[in-house]
Amino acid sequence: MGPIPKALEENEMKLRPTSHLILGMVRLGARSGYAIKKATDVSTRFFWPMSLAQVYPELARLVEAGLLSRDDDSHGSRRRFAYELTAAGEEALQRWLTSSREEETLFRDEGVLRLFFADNLSVDDQLALVRRLHERAKRDLDHTRTEIVPLAAALRDNGIRFPERVAQLRAENYERAERWLGALEAELNQQA
């Protein structure tokens, strides 16, 4: 048994959702920082976005805390590191998944904010706003159906089911939003 890492010993390491996201992605098989980022871009980014500039410092912290191991995985002169969960890392991921702490949530949507204040607009301008939001919803729905759901569905064949469920929830939400905006558009069209 080597010495216990300082950060863990002193309980300094505060794990945020982003930390757990990285642990989870390593668990799903993403080995490099770059691969982790790519994986989130087609899956979790819709409910927990993360930039590349967050990944590398966070990986360093998780290694320092003893939750991840880091090995050199360079191909010739091309640098790369491969990360894997340690036993402590597995445990931390599990603790997070089973903890009953209230979840952080944050929703920001400038489009809905505009809609909230749309009484200030003429019916024509209201219509223009709603049309744009409707178009956006259609694009997002289409993207989710054609790009996101199939990728998640492919995981199912490896026995990983929840990503597909989550992707379908997202698709259903967009369907509903799209229909709601369509109805509002039709209503305003009658007024105009």
Next chain:
Amino acid sequence: MGPIPKALEENEMKLRPTSHLILGMVRLGARSGYAIKKATDVSTRFFWPMSLAQVYPELARLVEAGLLSRDDDSHGSRRRFAYELTAAGEEALQRWLTSSREEETLFRDEGVLRLFFADNLSVDDQLALVRRLHERAKRDLDHTRTEIVPLAAALRDNGIRFPERVAQLRAENYERAERWLGALEAELNQQA
């Protein structure tokens, strides 16, 4: 005509959604910083949260930019300021509402993130997680129906309709989420 405020003249003033939120709330009749914050807490906070510590500096910036006027509105020895939109402020609000710029959006939900990684859990733990999320959705739905929708509906009598529509959209979203989680809970219950 007095001198043009420096910030406006040099085009230094960058208006964020939060700035427009404040302009919009003043437009709806909130006169003090405190009143603006209270109003957002029962309406826009679900899609554009704002803390008190943001309100006061932002109000100062908007006054400096000439978009809001600020008058002393103290009652006896109790300090208070009353804000109102200037012509430039009205115009800025209108420009924002009609602009076709892509809207900022950000969704974070640690609960969904956990769900995404729930394949790591035993069926019992999956069930516990889904139950907690289901309970949360029920609470949120109930709160929206009993507290938020009625307040927004009251505005309708003053000819302000969009807040109610937005509140109803929110209620529908929670209904759907609640039902979806209920179905998932039932499915997992059969597996357990």
Next chain:
DNA sequence: GGCGTCATGTAATACGTTACATGATTAC
């Protein structure tokens, strides 16, 4: 007299983004 609310602000801190910086490999 004390608690909740009204009311205004500042300071410290946390967190995230974009831009910067570098370089190898692969596909066209």
Next chain:
DNA sequence: GTAATCATGTAACGTATTACATGACGCC
């Protein structure tokens, strides 16, 4: 050969949160 992608990182900046600080008014 050149553009896209793989790959790792740092620096500067923007924005939001929590905690701090202060005080008046109204209700029980």
